[in-house]
Ligand SMILES: Nc1ncnc2c1ncn2[C@@H]1O[C@H](COP(=O)(O)OP(=O)(O)OP(=O)(O)O)[C@@H](O)[C@H]1O
């Protein structure tokens with residue numbers, strides 16, 4: 270058991286060093302500045318150590334006037350003041366000079382992480398909890414700042430100061446002093462490191478529980494409406510509180526162990542200082558040292574230990590920061606499942622022909638979703654895919670966008686395998702009105718223009734008009750500047766859908782996918798939009814996915830999907846004539862339509878009352 274922990278620790282240490290090395294490139298951008306900051310740091314410390322030296326001379330000068338008349342050692346006092354001032358000046362200069370290095374490193378890392386998160390495949394995103402991701406991201410980038418800060422502002426200064434003090438003591442006094450001072454330092458360090466290592470486990474667990482609690486709270490708030498629908502507030506609270514209870518346990522343990530640590534450190538320092546003072550006082554009594562020497566040794570010792578008391582905290586903070594940083598670098602190490610193949614070329618667009626050849630696909634190996642799909646959409650044609658819920662229709666669209674790779678067979682656009690072209694060019698070529706539209710928490714204008722951020726105002730308005738949403742937008746009190754709320758929740762389903770249609774139109778791709786593009790619209794609006802969609806689709810290769818068969822009657826080909834295969838295929842007319850699955854579905858939907866729609870009472874009368 271112990272051995273496992275030990276190897277774990279070695280492993281963690283090795284990772285820490287590697288993570289620190291990985292941080293270096295972020296600093297190299299301002300190498301000159303970083304060096305300048307270090308120069309300021311050394312100067313500040315030299316001035317700092319100079320202060321007690323001058324103090325000693327002042328004390329001695331005051332004590333040794335032969336006449337008994339005290340003379341003010343003016344130049345010494347002046348030097349004292351100047352040294353104090355420069356210590357503080359160089360300290361501040363160091364901070365100012367280093368600020369840019371540090372914040373730039375944070376900025377670069379944050380951007381890189383977001384970029385990487387975007388590169389990771391959809392699968393990774395569905396598996397991760399976004400609340401936890403954003404906290405990891407935040408803590409991770411903050412950790413970079415913490416580490417830089419502490420190294421430059423605490424660790425390095427202390428090391429420089431140690432070196433200076435050691436030289437000074439060795440030069441002027443008995444080696445006993447160096448022995449006691451640095452002996453105390455060593456004991457202090459060893460004690461601090463040992464206890465801190467032991468405490469880290471609590472802290473880690475505390476962090477993990479903290480993330481978990483946050484992600485639970487985040488989750489329950491994103492599902493606000495669902496929670497209310499089912500009246501499960503109490504359950505949500507209990508779950509959250511349960512996690513917080515564990516967190517509380519760990520936090521209390523963490524605090525208790527910290528107090529132990531702090532007290533131990535205080536005790537070591539107290540013993541060290543007492544010993545030094547005893548030796549110095551003895552030196553003064555026996556005439557080997559002056560009063561000034563006693564003052565100097567005391568001042569140096571205190572000066573050394575003030576930041577040392579701090580160093581315990583610094584060591585802990587650096588350890589935590591390293592743990593946080595590890596999360597970020599682990600995230601960065603995840604290789605994206607879907608990425609450009611080596612030597613991938615931009616998609617060469619011709620007519621926009623799509624071919625699925627014996628496509629097999631599963632999300633999890635144990636559950637095949639597509640089992641050998643063959644389909645061809647000729648350039649400019651419209652193909653409709655219908656089938657029961659869960660048949661794998663939206664999966665076709667996801668595969669076409671290459672959110673996942675097929676597990677068998679291949680998909681070609683204009684004769685090029687999707688896996689051999691660049692993702693950017695592929696995704697540029699396709700426009701989609703997805704089954705569930707999610708909007709950015711921004712204005713309507715922003716969301717609509719998202720289809721082509723460089724589009725001109727007239728083009729945006731035209732697209733809105735084609736999607737039958739312009740009048741609605743302009744009727745709003747804030748018009749185009751209306752904010753749509755989190756995920757677009759302030760718009761109705763149909764309004765969101767029309768925004769999605771408008772931005773797909775605006776994108777002007779060769780290939781269009783409409784995944785239940787009109788499912789949330791009332792029949793009247795649907796009919797109006799249907800015409801627009803047909804117009805837009807006229808010179809595009811189009812894949813239409815729909816439940817309502819009335820929206821696909823005009824398609825060049827209709828495919829009926831069932832259990833991962835294509836069950837039937839043909840035009841509306843030929844499928845009806847075949848009197849198979851499609852014909853049965855059509856029959857059923859026609860009947861439903863007439864039962865629910867009061868607009869057609871005659872049908873109802875005819876069919877429901879034999
Ligand atoms: N990320 C995923 N991981 C695992 N299974 C998934 C995932 N996404 C979808 N599925 C499963 O794959 C099957 C096909 O899903 P798909 O979204 O393609 O269905 P669909 O035909 O579009 O259905 P609907 O008409 O309800 O939109 C479903 O049974 C679904 O549960």
Ligand SMILES: [Mg+2]
Pocket residue numbers: 662663664704784
């Ligand atoms: Mg679907």
